[in-house]
Amino acid sequence: xxxxxxxxxxxxxxxxxxxxxxxxxxxxxxxxxxxxxxxxxxxxxxxxxxxxxxxxxxxxxxxxxxxxxxxxxxxxxxxxxxxxxxxxxxxxxxxxxxxxxxxxxxxxxxxxxxxxxxxxxxxxxxxxxxxxxxxxxxxxxxxxxxxxxxxxxxxxxxxxxxxxxxxxxxxxxxxxxxxxxxxxxxxxxxxxxxxxxxxxxxxxx
Amino acid sequence: xxxxxxxxxxxxxxxxxxxxxxxxxxxxxxxxxxxxxxxxxxxxxxxxxxxxxxxxxxxxxxxxxxxxxxxxxxxxxxxxxxxxxxxxxxxxxxxxxxxxxxxxxxxxxxxxxxxxxxxxxxxxxxxxxxxxxxxxxxxxxxxxxxxxxxxxxxxxxxxxxxxxxxxxxxxxxxxxxxxxxxxxxxxxxxxxxxxxxxxxxxxxx
DNA sequence: GTCTATACTGAGATAGAC
DNA sequence: GTCTATCTCAGTATAGAC
Numbered sequence: 001x002x003x004x005x006x007x008x009x010x011x012x013x014x015x016x017x018x019x020x021x022x023x024x025x026x027x028x029x030x031x032x033x034x035x036x037x038x039x040x041x042x043x044x045x046x047x048x049x050x051x052x053x054x055x056x057x058x059x060x061x062x063x064x065x066x067x068x069x070x071x072x073x074x075x076x077x078x079x080x081x082x083x084x085x086x087x088x089x090x091x092x093x094x095x096x097x098x099x100x101x102x103x104x105x106x107x108x109x110x111x112x113x114x115x116x117x118x119x120x121x122x123x124x125x126x127x128x129x130x131x132x133x134x135x136x137x138x139x140x141x142x143x144x145x146x147x148x149x150x151x152x153x154x155x156x157x158x159x160x161x162x163x164x165x166x167x168x169x170x171x172x173x174x175x176x177x178x179x180x181x182x183x184x185x186x187x188x189x190x191x192x193x194x195x196x197x198x199x200x201x202x203x204x205x
Numbered sequence: 206x207x208x209x210x211x212x213x214x215x216x217x218x219x220x221x222x223x224x225x226x227x228x229x230x231x232x233x234x235x236x237x238x239x240x241x242x243x244x245x246x247x248x249x250x251x252x253x254x255x256x257x258x259x260x261x262x263x264x265x266x267x268x269x270x271x272x273x274x275x276x277x278x279x280x281x282x283x284x285x286x287x288x289x290x291x292x293x294x295x296x297x298x299x300x301x302x303x304x305x306x307x308x309x310x311x312x313x314x315x316x317x318x319x320x321x322x323x324x325x326x327x328x329x330x331x332x333x334x335x336x337x338x339x340x341x342x343x344x345x346x347x348x349x350x351x352x353x354x355x356x357x358x359x360x361x362x363x364x365x366x367x368x369x370x371x372x373x374x375x376x377x378x379x380x381x382x383x384x385x386x387x388x389x390x391x392x393x394x395x396x397x398x399x400x401x402x403x404x405x406x407x408x409x410x
Numbered sequence: 411g412t413c414t415a416t417a418c419t420g421a422g423a424t425a426g427a428c
Numbered sequence: 429g430t431c432t433a434t435c436t437c438a439g440t441a442t443a444g445a446c
Contacts, residue, residue: 002412022227025438036414038441043412047439114319114363151368151391158319158367159360185405186356193402194395207429230421241431246423248429 005043008033013054017104020111021051052121058098058105059125065094066129070136082140085192088156091133092184095164099177106180110164113157130157141195148199156191163187210248213238218259222309225316226256257326263303263310264330270299271334275341287345289397293361296338297389300369304382311385315369318362335362346400353404361396368392 011032015024026047030037044050069090074082099106112122134153141149163183216237220229231252235242249255274295279287304311317327339358346354368388 004412026440027438037439038415039413041440114366148391151388152395154367154388155364155392155395158363158365160363161319162359162363162366163356183356183359186353187360189402189405190357190360190399194399197394197398200390200394209429231423232421242422243424243431244429247431252422 002043004035004039007035008040008043008050009054009057012050013057013104013108016051016054017108017111021115026050048121054105054108055122055125058102059109062094062098062109063125063129065097066090067132069093070133074136074139082136084137084140084195085188087133087136087140088188088191088195090136092160092188095160096181096184099180103177103180107165110161113161114165137195144199152195155194159187159191207248209240209244212240213245213248213255214259214262217255218309218313221256221259222312222316226320231255253326259310259313260327260330263307264314267299267303267314268330268334270302271295272337274298275337279341279344287341289342289345289400290393292338292341292345293393293396293400295341296334297365297393300365301386301389304385308382308385312370315366318366319370342400349404357400360399364392364396 008029012029015028015032019028026037026040029050030040040047040050044053067090070087073086073090077083077086095106095109113126130153134149137149137153138144138146144152164180213234217234220233220237224233231242231245234255235245245252245255249258272295275292278291278295282288282291300311300314318331335358339354342354342358343349343351349357369385
């Protein structure tokens with residue numbers, strides 16, 4: 001991999017994380033990277049593929065860690081009941097672990113989860129993880145109807161996204177790594193209680 | 206108010222709701238409105254102020270309804286304990302009530318809540334409501350530390366936003382008014398359980 | 411193979427004729 | 429009030445230097 005390609009990725013990650021994908025211009029990135037505009041399109045092809053390149057560097061590490069923790073918790077549970085808290089821990093802990101060394105990457109992940117018009121490049125990394133954790137929660141919450149669980153997964157994703165990157169909007173507090181760790185420690189029991197709540201009375205109307 | 210100004214607002218609301226604020230171009234709106242590009246800037250000043258004009262038409266109605274329901278529930282509770290479910294009902298019911306007649310407006314509200322780079326014009330309508338409901342929840346959950354409640358409000362906002370507009374991304378299901386009503390009926394018990402969860406053990410690190 | 415210079419299309423915004 | 433023309437800046441594409 002060329003030096004120029006490497007020089008692009010870090011500034012891209014930083015600016016995408018700070019301003020969001022849509023609000024970031026490639027010209028802002030090249031200004032920080034010290035490369036020519038066309039170099040981005042030569043090495044990556046487009047703005048969206050540049051985002052894909054940024055994600056690809058670390059998303060596999062994060063998702064593998066999630067899957068590893070989840071498998072460990074499942075093995076520990078054995079034939080017994082898998083606790084909701086353990087499943088949430090497997091999802092959230094890798095975020096906490098990475099926020100110290102790669103804060104920009106974590107913020108970018110949060111922003112992307114919240115953006116409505118997110119590119120295809122992002123979804124392909126999230127969907128398998130979502131499916132895997134939905135399956136685990138199905139085991140942890142056997143009495144919850146599958147459709148209800150699917151919705152609750154959305155509630156969880158929304159809350160996680162807002163937790164990672166929404167603070168600048170709704171509260172004056174900034175997104176420091178330490179602050180984010182604290183928020184996620186608060187998020188886990190909130191989500192566990194929500195997921196474990198009895199399903200609403202079914203109505204057909 | 207001129208005819209031209211009126212002709213712009215409905216298409217703007219529709220296209221903003223369908224594509225999101227950032228992804229929408231003024232040229233898409235004028236194509237549906239049948240007006241000149243400069244007319245938008247003459248009547249509204251900018252793209253952001255056009256969004257403000259769209260919100261202004263209905264956001265007061267929604268927020269007044271929220272405040273009215275909340276006041277009614279508080280009066281009903283009297284000196285007794287205000288239930289978390291009642292506070293959530295006051296926040297969510299106006300969404301359900303409006304989604305039948307004004308589905309585009311509701312979708313737009315959801316999208317804006319989720320967008321990280323949201324304009325100032327939006328925040329000024331949300332912040333007072335957020336403060337008012339935070340105060341009500343302080344009464345409903347007197348044992349919860351204020352900082353913990355502030356974070357949980359963020360979790361709630363994230364889940365609500367994702368519920369209104371996130372389905373197209375995370376699940377194949379579309380955002381029909383009926384489907385949204387069902388999701389919000391599922392959302393309320395989830396959020397009530399989360400808000401009512403015991404606060405996490407305090408740690409200083 | 412890499413990278414630069416340049417141009418193309420479409421975005422929001424604005425000045426000025428009518 | 430309205431519309432034409434134009435400005436700046438965005439993402440993108442390509443020809444050609446090295």
